[in-house]
Amino acid sequence: MHTTLKTRLVEVVVPVYNEQRALRDSIGRLHAYLSGTFPYDYRITIADNASTDNTWQLAIELAAELPHVRAVHLDGKGRGRALRQVWSESDADVVSYMDVDLSTDLDAFLPLVAPLLSGHSDLAIGTRLARASRVVRGPKREFISRSYNLLLHLMGARFSDAQCGFKAVRTEIAQALLPAVEDEQWFFDTELLLLAERHGLRIHEVPVDWVDDPDSRVDVFQTAKDDLRGLFRVARKTLSGAARIPVPARVSQAQLPRGMAAQLPKFAVVGVVSTLAYLLLFSGLRQMIPVLVANAIALLVTAVANTAANRRFTFGVTGSAGAMRQQFEGLMAFLVGLVLTTGSLALLPDTVSHGVELVAVVMANALATLVRFLLLRVWVFNPSRRTS
Template sequence: METTAVGTRLVEVVVPVHNEQRALRESIARLHAYLATTFPYGFRITIADNASTDDTWGLATELARELPRVRAVHLDEKGRGRALRRVWSESEADVVSYMDVDLSTDLDAFLPLVAPLLSGHSDLAIGTRLARASRVERGPKREFISRSYNLLLRSVMGAGFSDAQCGFKAVRTEIAQALLPAVEDEQWFFDTELLLLAERHGLRIHEVPVDWVDDPDSRVDILRTALDDLRGLARVARKTLSGAARIPMPAQVRRAELPRGMARQLPRFAIVGVVSTLAYLALFTMSRQVVPAQAANAVALLVTAVANTAANRRFTFGVRGAGGALRDQVEGMIAFLVGLALTSGSLALLPDGVSHGVELVAVIAANAAATLVRFLLLRVWVFNPERRRNAR
């Protein structure tokens, strides 16, 4: 027996598909049965076919005829982001969501995902595979790539959410339709761009730990997707620094503001960080020709840490004059030691005989984490204006 919907609230579940004739019928039937028997709100399942060349579209239309509250939409071009944009922008539901067709995420997490949005407690909700309460089964390669990517988001872009790539998300419809015109990507980076834009505008992002099992038949091109994501991150960073990312939001949406002074400090710190990272990579590469990786890392990190502290002292935090410069450098060494521990640890975890390229990837990921720690230490301790006034 189907459950009775709570009031007239409607949740639209989009399942983007491309050449998924093998899994489509079983997955949609399972999803429909689960929602019809356990979900306390009204729902609609929309199969969004992205230019499939097999019998996916035929199966989708059959399922729409056979199952109540299932419909099918066809797009002539590929792209998960394109499919979500099409359905979400036209939806009249209270909440729009999506999940991958393989249903890798346990469906028991769906109600906790959308409930805070229907209650008005949150604006967006994401499933996270990186929480302690999550139970995840996937190979070490995907695990490393996923964690490195999300670490990069948190350290370089300042993201507060933990898992940008889990195919299990929901948004209040009015929020989605306000954000969509500013989201440029039509492929896999669509999720990340949407979340970064939402966070930039002070929207509330709710995270739900999920149980997740990797689909061994996944056909995602990991390398191409990673490169596209990096290009997308660079584009979003440019828009954010230029102020072009601002868009009008519904008046009732609660906004968040950066702590005092941070709006000026973050772009300057980012510029110093980019220059320091390039200098570090150059020094590491040159030193690596004559000394082991750990020694090359220590030398490169020490030289760039001293220069980085001096540049941030003057450029980011506006400290002038020689007074206290030595003390600032000594305290800045704490950040150096954190960076040294992270990068040395990442190198130590690598197996013997790996290529120089793999070493570079490892130290870049570790440096991204160290960059976040450095900014926090410099802001709240080394160059804290209240602390400096008390010292004087």
């Protein structure tokens, strides 16, 4: 066992539901690992989500047998519910959680919490999507995970893996954010991360080795549906401005140019809606007219709608004054997207599938989106131009 002075406390929450088969082995392995290698004080909290099997009794036994282990019982299901209750009452310096199957290699735990204890970062997540990560899982879960994270990126999120069950937060940050997190289930992680990023908090990412648990209790498709509903709810809150909350004064926040912090998430939401409309229109027209013509028409229609929506929601311009000029200038941004998407389609061989075409135009649109935001902010809807 390490003899390093242990002056900081890290709480590791393990949410469980009907895990009587795996619980004893997993908690024993986690306890042995932390006791033998972790250079800080730790506490393992087994959070039982109203299990109907022998899980709660096993949790009580483990708490009695192993030092630094305790058990908490909840009357309802939901990983988010368990984390909210334990984290909100914690006296640790850092709160964290991991899945009971321990799919993530425990060697990543110290790199996960160290930047939080040093004050370098505010939240930390394990990512299975980094180049250095080694992941073993089925193609269905791989496809769903990557598609979900791609959708988050289209909304403007910069973190790479929202769903990995291996995360940590500075306790003061967690307790400041928790009142604004509504979800009690699997979307809890994503909502917490989006809220943190919305407030300019620093999110550290650690590449992890991860092996899929074939006995996982997660209903993948139901979870995906719930996550999509959660995304739309967060998008509505962002557009309405209701997502803003106070955070601790001493938290170091990223500094953006004046007004940009409020504009970026709204622009991202408008962009996601515009992209989905573009893909639907492009897919429909693609069946009737040549692909390049379909692309141009779909881009033109959605560009006009995109400029109007950004004018009203992102940059707060109301009234008809200057609307025609701004639409005309917004078409300059449309031309950037047209050049990028037309070029990407022109470079594709004639034999590629429709799916590959969609991927190509989405990637080109992502690049065009960055250019469009800069043009709209510094030129089309620049306040100094509107004032003059």
